[in-house]
Amino acid sequence: xxxxxxxxxxxxxxxxxxxxxxxxxxxxxxxxxxxxxxxxxxxxxxxxxxxxxxxxxxxxxxxxxxxxxxxxxxxxxxxxxxxxxxxxxxxxxxxxxxxxxxxxxxxxxxxxxxxxxxxxxxxxxxxxxxxxxxxxxxxxxxxxxxxxxxxxxxxxxxxxxxxxxxxxxxxxxxxxxxxxxxxxxxxxxxxxxxxxxxxxxxxxxxxxxxxxxxxxxxxxxxxxxxxxxxxxxxxxxxxxxxxxxxxxxxxxxxxxxxxxxxxxxxxxxxxxxxxxxxxxxxxxxxxxxxxxxxxxxxxxxxxxxxxxxxxxxxxxxxxxxxxxxxxxxxxxxxxxx
Numbered sequence: 001x002x003x004x005x006x007x008x009x010x011x012x013x014x015x016x017x018x019x020x021x022x023x024x025x026x027x028x029x030x031x032x033x034x035x036x037x038x039x040x041x042x043x044x045x046x047x048x049x050x051x052x053x054x055x056x057x058x059x060x061x062x063x064x065x066x067x068x069x070x071x072x073x074x075x076x077x078x079x080x081x082x083x084x085x086x087x088x089x090x091x092x093x094x095x096x097x098x099x100x101x102x103x104x105x106x107x108x109x110x111x112x113x114x115x116x117x118x119x120x121x122x123x124x125x126x127x128x129x130x131x132x133x134x135x136x137x138x139x140x141x142x143x144x145x146x147x148x149x150x151x152x153x154x155x156x157x158x159x160x161x162x163x164x165x166x167x168x169x170x171x172x173x174x175x176x177x178x179x180x181x182x183x184x185x186x187x188x189x190x191x192x193x194x195x196x197x198x199x200x201x202x203x204x205x206x207x208x209x210x211x212x213x214x215x216x217x218x219x220x221x222x223x224x225x226x227x228x229x230x231x232x233x234x235x236x237x238x239x240x241x242x243x244x245x246x247x248x249x250x251x252x253x254x255x256x257x258x259x260x261x262x263x264x265x266x267x268x269x270x271x272x273x274x275x276x277x278x279x280x281x282x283x284x285x286x287x288x289x290x291x292x293x294x295x296x297x298x299x300x301x302x303x304x305x306x307x308x309x310x311x312x313x314x315x316x317x318x319x320x321x322x323x324x325x326x327x328x329x330x331x332x333x334x335x336x337x
Contacts, residue, residue, distance in 0.1 A: 107311070151252055152252065
């Protein structure tokens with residue numbers, strides 16, 4: 001199977017390339033022509049491909065001329081739409097990094113383009129494949145919790161602009177921490193609640209973290225009301241200390257009528273302390289969520305309980321983000337369009 005990776009802009013691009021290149025029967029080719037937003041110390045393009053040990057071409061046109069069976073889009077958020085539409089025009093299934101786009105309108109246009117071309121549009125939300133989330137999902141589906149009344153979620157992490165400068169460019173990223181870290185939990189709840197819509201969002205944001213260093217919000221807290229009566233909060237802040245051994249994490253507490261469930265998607269780790277470095281260490285083990293997601297995209301969702309997030313769900317998450325920004329501007333809850 002031929003798989004193309006379009007752009008190295010996203011911090012996840014390297015991990016995706018390494019996983020794809022290690023899969024039996026998968027041939028990888030990369031293209032990364034749009035490096036203009038990169039900082040001088042960011043390694044991109046042919047040099048980065050050489051570090052990863054994969055083939056590289058200088059343009060997206062050359063990559064599609066190669067005849068890929070699937071492509072993965074890892075560009076800046078604002079550049080997702082033209083690349084997804086390019087894949088659709090070539091009749092190629094596409095996995096797009098999250099968020100799907102910077103606006104719900106762009107996301108809807110991407111869904112329409114892929115539907116018209118008869119190709120699959122998937123969104124990179126690997127946490128759906130977390131064993132911790134699947135256990136919560138199974139318990140809710142089985143009625144163990146009773147009706148879910150409330151969810152408290154947190155998706156915190158490093159400030160990614162330190163690795164890829166465009167993450168803090170409002171035009172290329174579409175925003176800051178709210179754009180970057182709302183969508184993972186919004187996607188989990190979209191699946192958990194079987195597509196029950198969000199009816200209103202109240203949000204507050206600030207730039208207390210990294211104040212004066214970046215022009216976007218670095219912290220946010222959202223309250224979501226669902227049509228099924230549940231209320232959820234999402235902490236979407238870039239609040240992980242820069243020198244912490246882990247990039248961040250995703251945790252949820254699900255409160256039901258009969259039970260409360262707690263999950264941490266990335267806490268399969270051995271925690272310790274290194275006398276050599278005089279710092280804490282964390283050694284992860286267990287499921288590789290990116291690998292599970294990529295295999296499901298390449299080979300079909302199979303018999304597992306969840307599949308890769310589709311474009312329609314990606315648009316629903318974008319509507320939550322758009323409503324959150326509107327709420328933060330006006331200082332009150334707003335309806336989700």
